Amino acid sequence: MRRSATTATALLLGAATLASAQTYQRLGACPKLGCVFPPDQTEFLAGQLFDIRLEVHAPVNGSEATNGVPDEKFTFCIQNGKGPCEDANKFFKAKEPTLEKWTFQYYEDLFARDAKTPTVVNVAAKAYRALSLSQPGTYAAKLTYNGGGQTVANWVVRKPATHRKAKNVLFFIGDGMTQAMITAARLIAHKSINGKYQSLMQMDQMDNLGHQMTHSIDSFITDSANSATALYTGKKSTVNALGVYVDSSKTPFDDPKVETIAELFRRRIGGALGIVSTAYIADATPAGLCSHTRDRGQYASIVTEYLYNATFLNSTFAWPTSCQGPDVIFGGGAEQFIAGKGSPNGTDFYKAFQAQGYNVIHNNTELQAAGTKDKTLGIFSVSNMAKWIDRNVMRDNLKGMKDSPTGDGTDATDQPGLKEMTIKAIDILQARQKKGKGEGWFMMSEAASIDKMMHVLDYDRALGDLLELDDTIRASIDHLKKIGEYKNTLIVVTADHGHGFDVFGGADTKYLAAQSTDRKKRDAVGVYANSGLSGYTTSPGSLPNNQTGPNFPVQWNPRYTYAAGFGANPDHRETYAINTKGPRVPATAGTDGTYGVNPADNQAGFTVEGTLPTDESQGVHSLTDVSVFANGPGAEAFKGVYNSIDIFFKIADALALGRTDGH
Amino acid sequence: MRRSATTATALLLGAATLASAQTYQRLGACPKLGCVFPPDQTEFLAGQLFDIRLEVHAPVNGSEATNGVPDEKFTFCIQNGKGPCEDANKFFKAKEPTLEKWTFQYYEDLFARDAKTPTVVNVAAKAYRALSLSQPGTYAAKLTYNGGGQTVANWVVRKPATHRKAKNVLFFIGDGMTQAMITAARLIAHKSINGKYQSLMQMDQMDNLGHQMTHSIDSFITDSANSATALYTGKKSTVNALGVYVDSSKTPFDDPKVETIAELFRRRIGGALGIVSTAYIADATPAGLCSHTRDRGQYASIVTEYLYNATFLNSTFAWPTSCQGPDVIFGGGAEQFIAGKGSPNGTDFYKAFQAQGYNVIHNNTELQAAGTKDKTLGIFSVSNMAKWIDRNVMRDNLKGMKDSPTGDGTDATDQPGLKEMTIKAIDILQARQKKGKGEGWFMMSEAASIDKMMHVLDYDRALGDLLELDDTIRASIDHLKKIGEYKNTLIVVTADHGHGFDVFGGADTKYLAAQSTDRKKRDAVGVYANSGLSGYTTSPGSLPNNQTGPNFPVQWNPRYTYAAGFGANPDHRETYAINTKGPRVPATAGTDGTYGVNPADNQAGFTVEGTLPTDESQGVHSLTDVSVFANGPGAEAFKGVYNSIDIFFKIADALALGRTDGH
Incomplete structure (x- = not known):
């Protein structure tokens, strides 16, 4: 979920030594005049x-x-x-x-x-x-x-690595995904008997485990733009910044740039490049691979930078490197391509891609049918793509959205999932890679709505998309083995920041709904021994029926649910039951413009007064280190505890992207 | 913090297949009749x-x-x-x-x-x-x-390991310690410049990183007794159970027992045994090494079992193995030793230990002076020991507690910390170990008040004790190197469960206090870019002054603090400032017996209505996997993701405690 750019910056440490970290800073990372x-x-x-x-x-x-x-x-x-x-x-x-x-x-x-x-x-x-x-x-x-x-x-x-270990890199980002979420996803999707899981997440079974620190250069909580910059460039930066350090000038395009892993991969090796996300494709995590702006909200310039270098946008300064038109771009965000106020100069930007030789596709049927020879742009919805739960379990929620990527006002009911997009992307990259020195490919595949659904306190949808990510990793490993590329491919799975989510017990949703006061409703929460067992892996008279694919819950609305939450909330209500009508909107603005309980949300629930400023309508990011899982050539380097920027260096070393010859 | 035993158990799955996990179960781990x-x-x-x-x-x-x-x-x-x-x-x-x-x-x-x-x-x-x-x-x-x-x-x-890799095992447990807490502790205690930490936690620098799953056998949230049983016996059990599975009979002493790592170490090797905790020594995490009861509240029998086997307490069944009187027991909990209602049969239980040859000590001065030849019982306070912050920064809070372990009604103002206890314990174990086959020692050292202070939402004191744990690990490694035992010692650091804690921003405590309404006070919270930087590592005109030892904050009450919380709370108030008068009591019982805001707590704060049943006065445990850090012989086995019970098997294998010869 996008944060609006904070235009006010504030004082960190003056020329005289000031004692405290402060809410507002003069200019991040500039402690003196x-x-x-x-x-x-x-x-x-x-x-x-x-x-x-x-x-x-x-x-x-x-x-x-x-x-x-x-x-x-x-x-x-x-x-x-x-x-x-x-x-x-x-x-x-x-x-x-x-x-x-x-x-x-x-x-x-x-x-x-x-x-x-x-x-x-x-x-x-x-x-x-x-x-x-x-x-x-x-x-x-x-x-x-x-x-x-x-x-x-x-x-x-x-000192750079001189030997290239990995031919390919498959970099998965679970946006906002913490270990507490992975633990909760395991609970609801994998059957446990007497305390022993009968199956495990694919992430649980990766060869190398690490932790990375996500803090910003000038604040301890990051957003996805800032952390994308850290992961892709090896440089800590500021909230809302993509591929730049933030200076104090007004224009969002003149801030000092740094070269990204994708630009380096194109410039040094000339390998095939893929970008896949369930977000709108101008969103921070995909954008960070190719964009350079201190304002992640510059969507039109972001999609322009997928095709052209930054000099094309702003000729006053030279930036010679770029993503050179990725071989694959799959995601949502048709509003930057349909001719209109969101697209570059109001033009039909699908046509701009077609002019550069792209095959442009708009639904899962076209995705499955697409060949692997051409560069391919797949834009499958307006805005963010549909969530796994709505796409697979509660399909009625896809109706009435008028989010067709063609802009014809129909519903995008035939959207692919992360798995379908990622597998097809592998095939295209595999087919389009060069021979010899330029062989190999780099792909970033993002499960974006873990974060987006955590923001709106819609824990079920967040965990559904986390499980889809895990299913995608599993399927990708299988597919890479099938095409003979598994041993050549470094697979890295991580997140860009957390949300302070954790499961703290169970809830009897029937009892909760039957009580008439908030304090009695809270009595439906069971903690410790009374948390009970997962109701998501059993259904009456059956073992998991896998009707929605392996490793997902067999029911999403059991009577006994998990109870979870954050310490950082707007005012909202809790029922601990899934929202069957689609993603939550927990808080809405009152007549004074501040946010309080959305009267339409969770009407059977009890009210929890928030801890966040009343201009916040959603939950916010958190500090916790996030997990890193890695397999394949170069993956050993991802063990242990390190900074987010080290991810860039570890990937760059696996690809031997550093050069000491001045070229 | 102790949970009262839940006497009601409830139905899991009947003879007929029932669909859901439920709050109450007939009998955990018994799905049929x-x-x-x-x-x-x-x-x-x-x-x-x-x-x-x-x-x-x-x-x-x-x-x-x-x-x-x-x-x-x-x-x-x-x-x-x-x-x-x-x-x-x-x-x-x-x-x-x-x-x-x-x-x-x-x-x-x-x-x-x-x-x-x-x-x-x-x-x-x-x-x-x-x-x-x-x-x-x-x-x-x-x-x-x-x-x-x-x-x-x-x-x-x-299949057991046949080759003993580790001579000694030093097993640290940070009770309730999650990765989010370790991240927060790093933030407040280690200086960062432009997003790069200038020093790291000792835990960050350990050689092997793992995650363990903490869930119970019959509920997904565990308590410390249950998880101690998993870590020490390799068996998942039920909330409140120590070294047993829980049956349906009334007596808490006849439940089916399992042998613990400490009993096995005594019986198989005859090595030296140490137990150190900042809790009262009958508390679950230390008790789990030697005790067998489904009710962790049986404190008198728990301290008896340190000296004698379970048959001594209950002659109706035979349990031939025991901890045989650990060589070292250091902690709080004098109420089980001073003759009175808490001690075994009302006797002076210090005398019982002295009769078994123990040197009994009561303060840090005596601890420092103690020899290493004798078995040693150090009981340093009534109840839980003082917290690191109160012992080191706000020492006035030690006054008026009347918690002298001698029972004379004076204050226990000369308490050692976890570091002092652990280092002395190493020296005693080292001196008392046998030669030849019986050589080596096993010690469990617990930072108990990470959990206890998280329960009362006193995040600062929890992080202080977490930093003390990290400081203790660092000092122990240094000490083991000094005495030539580092390469012989398996060091494992982990937790037994989580609390849903995370940092979500910063708070301007001055601004918060100056506002007159709850909603305005919340405006003092800064998120994302406005979280700012850690104010805990700078003080006016100085670098960290280390006056309280390395790797701790140089100030605990900066104007700009971190803002943190749980999703699971009783009604309470937040100021995000340290409680200078000692540990918090966030909620108290009203006239109807249910818990609401403690009128005396955080009076300048804003009110947050809780999410927990109104009979809960504190925060509760959470689900998240917890981290494992390990160094030394056998430590490689602790990499990756596994169940809590695997910790027992990995330690047992490092010591080659499994035997196939029937003896």
């Missing part, structure tokens, strides 16, 4: 392209007030190891960048926000575009300003 | 001692009503592999057990409970005591009753 991006602690793959942004801030008022005139004569040098600090123009053989100037404002805290007393900051800035460092080692990037003040960014270029 | 314990799916270590309980149920009324007369002529046989089913008396060379009869009752659901219409069940039963199976393979234990009805329990005796 001089800012260097990439900032301190950045690590690079050898030869990875990146921009540099330099800023000098002069606050007009507030806790760091100056004379308001930013130093325009700042200097910048690069020191390699213990060598001299060499002027950056000379070091990078770059010409002197143009001086830029702008003003921005922010609130220092919530009191200032309420009082409408912003702090105004004048800025002098420069930018270098599309540089790289090919020699492994340490670098100190030093910005000198205000007559001797200095901001030093220590950079490391990691 | 004939019950066999150990039940279907049980796995044994070769030669591990266990009891067998057989029951035939005749419900007088309810959904499974019979004539009310249980079949007393039931038969029982054991089939090894594909061989014949041999009468159990002959198979085990046991004499025919005495027939027992009793009646119990339970409610089939919450409606029956409200209507006070219990189902009455008459029972015929027998028990075999202290048997074992030494030949690896599969066994079918078949109970035949009611003229042909049959209940079959399939058992597996695992």
